[in-house]
Amino acid sequence: MRFHSPAIQYFHAVRRTGSIRAAARVLNVASSAVSRQILKLEQEVGSPLFERNARGLTLTTVGEMLARHVMNVLQDLDRFRSDVASLSGTWHGTVSIACIESLTESVLPDLIASHRGRARRVSFTAEVKGSSDVLEALSRGEADIGIAMALRHPPDLRQVALKRFRLGAVVAREHPLARGKTVTLTQCLAFPVIHALPELSIYHLLQPLIAQLSETPEPAIQANSIDLMRELAARGVGVAFQTQLGIGRLSRDSRLVFLPLDNAGSPVWSDLGIYVRAERTLPAYTESFLQELVRELGERERQENAAYPQIA
Amino acid sequence: MRFHSPAIQYFHAVRRTGSIRAAARVLNVASSAVSRQILKLEQEVGSPLFERNARGLTLTTVGEMLARHVMNVLQDLDRFRSDVASLSGTWHGTVSIACIESLTESVLPDLIASHRGRARRVSFTAEVKGSSDVLEALSRGEADIGIAMALRHPPDLRQVALKRFRLGAVVAREHPLARGKTVTLTQCLAFPVIHALPELSIYHLLQPLIAQLSETPEPAIQANSIDLMRELAARGVGVAFQTQLGIGRLSRDSRLVFLPLDNAGSPVWSDLGIYVRAERTLPAYTESFLQELVRELGERERQENAAYPQIA
DNA sequence: ACATGTTGATGCCGTTTCGGCAACAGTTAT
């Protein structure tokens, strides 16, 4: 099904790879063919689309505009394909997800497993990144669905849903803090703390709060893996922080205890956003999974906020 | 700027004209060329796109899906073009509007005139239709912006704004009703009434209310032109009904009086919706006009509701 | 400083695709 001009596809490949020859390799054509199509495009648009650096190509402003158009075309072509396929009963395609680490513990594997159980012809691609990288991948058309911290998102993305989960401390069962029901930041800082590195969203949640306290925190450990931090906490190394989303596994892990964090009497929220490219209609199978994702996250939000009722 | 496969453009022309030979004439190519491209498309999609009737071609289900995709592609191409043009200072294009008759009296001419004064390179196409035809034209990609009665709109359209205006009676200055400040439907039905035909939105607003009354209305006039109805009222033929939007001209027309309608103590609202194709990003100049349109209608809504303050 | 590898662009040439002309079979209206 190749009813779009080769120039479109070649341009797309060059943009992704950043090089004409690399694009030619991916497309299984001669580099001269690719080069010519790009030149022809530039002539028809009337303006250069790439800046020729010695080491490859970079998009110009006009190039970025065309890239946006081409992404819209190709993504909508995918949707059309899926529409036709679903008409004849076949229901297949690939859902590409970019998300932050909090999801990998139980939400995402549960959902994908359950979905695969029902629709076996749908494949998945999941890539774990930092929040800003998630949004960037989405903007570049490298993912269909993105889950990230709900910060300001670029206008070319649409926030499908916003779910909030409580941030809390994770400590070993024997830890002194484990005797309470909740903890304050000040209480935690009295013990060794396992800090998140800036790549993790938790860092951006806690840093402003810690900065408010005048105390100098005890020397601590820093890490960029939620899994690692949790395992460290389980070994009694210190206090780790994480979103309540990891609670699914925690409840099965007898070594650990989750304590919702209180700051000045009110909970500390971690806002999770589900994003999609705005200028786009999703294929049916992607839309279907998206709905399940939103529903599931809403369900977890409800469950967990019921388990730890809000104070204020 | 023709970087899309000819098949796309040919398909689009065939869909609009409903015939291969007619499309060929529009495209200035031989009909054989068009026929071949369509056949090639059908072969690549793996399914017929048109039903060949002896008198022309009709879209199949798959054809309609492709039509949607092609519309998305071509409309987004327009947007891309306008983006590039606005980058180099040029700001030109055509805004195509489909709307119901209520707008033609003052809102639309005022807006277009004012906009043309500032951006002379932007042209306009306006087509007056019934509400459902407006939505249909929008769905078919024959218009950029649609203004219609806010009924249930198809899912491929997006309601940009919703403004409500009071429905009222229009009578000659010498009419007995002109002595009051407002009127009820029962009061009106005591006089000869100029009814709207079903093609006009006013019909669908008033019919349910009239049906509620058990009285048999006096034999009356029916018409499908707001202008005609108003002129009839001016000549004392009877009571006409229209949206408060026509008030701009009314105030300049000393022969007529507008009386807001009351039904069971509450106003009768006419909901006006502004629509746009959902799967689409508008060109900059279209978006700009759309914003002005929404603002202007909002302004009129505010003004007129202030002039005739709500009762309940 | 020199050699090597990589980048994008170009001239040449065979292949593929496209479009125009004319003729065809089928349906509809007069």
Add this chain to the structure above:
DNA sequence: ATAACTGTTGCCGAAACGGCATCAACATGT
């Protein structure tokens, strides 16, 4: 029945495309 219309199909010239070899410009490594 005639005439006007529909979409389709061979045939052929023109345009576009892709592959190969080659070039100049730049970066990297020795």
